[in-house]
Amino acid sequence: MKERFFGIEVNTEGYEELMRLIFDRIHKGEKSFIVAINPEKLMASRKDDQLREILQTADFQIPDGVGVLLASRLGTGKIRQRVTGIDMMEALCKTAADSGESIFLYGGKPGVADTAATALKTKYPKLKIAGIIDGYEKDLEGIRQKVDASGASIMFVALGSPKQEQFIIQEMQHLKPSVYQGVGGSFDVFAG
Numbered sequence: 425m426k427e428r429f430f431g432i433e434v435n436t437e438g439y440e441e442l443m444r445l446i447f448d449r450i451h452k453g454e455k456s457f458i459v460a461i462n463p464e465k466l467m468a469s470r471k472d473d474q475l476r477e478i479l480q481t482a483d484f485q486i487p488d489g490v491g492v493l494l495a496s497r498l499g500t501g502k503i504r505q506r507v508t509g510i511d512m513m514e515a516l517c518k519t520a521a522d523s524g525e526s527i528f529l530y531g532g533k534p535g536v537a538d539t540a541a542t543a544l545k546t547k548y549p550k551l552k553i554a555g556i557i558d559g560y561e562k563d564l565e566g567i568r569q570k571v572d573a574s575g576a577s578i579m580f581v582a583l584g585s586p587k588q589e590q591f592i593i594q595e596m597q598h599l600k601p602s603v604y605q606g607v608g609g610s611f612d613v614f615a616g
């Protein structure tokens with residue numbers, strides 16, 4: 425279910441329900457683009473056509489900023505829980521580890537995603553990391569081939585905004601993974 429703010433739909437579910445919805449879509453072969461929403465993005469989207477397109481194109485708009493919860497409380501009150509981009513990434517990894525789906529990490533400085541992958545593996549030993557590409561790789565055709573050959577179901581893209589969202593919008597219909605999330609500096613956080 426979604427609640428609308430300034431013409432942008434925002435998901436009202438918490439992590440557990442979101443995982444059920446997203447993994448159902450994986451099993452049905454449907455693609456999902458996840459974007460994190462905060463009040464700054466909502467306000468900026470009123471004047472920024474490209475940002476508005478990103479926010480409207482996404483399949484899941486998660487309420488990352490507390491401001492979205494406050495706005496909801498003044499409206500329908502359906503959004504009860506903050507869902508952050510980084511916690512969403514971790515929930516996807518945890519659920520993927522349990523269900524046997526594999527992940528792909530694309531972005532960050534060379535070596536960062538490798539360290540993040542090691543940290544995630546330590547936390548979720550069953551997690552399958554299908555592939556890693558750093559965020560400064562220039563060979564787009566090579567990236568596409570590596571992603572598709574990896575067999576990954578979930579692709580995390582950490583190129584910063586709006587670069588990561590532009591990459592996802594441009595590529596997701598052609599690539600094999602089902603789920604795409606732009607995660608900003610999250611690889612740096614997991615890498616510690």
Ligand code: UDP
Nearest residue numbers: 531532533559560582583584585608609612
């Ligand atoms: N980055 C990248 N390729 C680029 C530009 C940035 O991989 O061409 C990475 C950068 O190394 C960092 C992340 O993207 O890990 C940007 O994180 P930031 O916190 O700036 O993103 P935000 O969450 O603010 O959008």
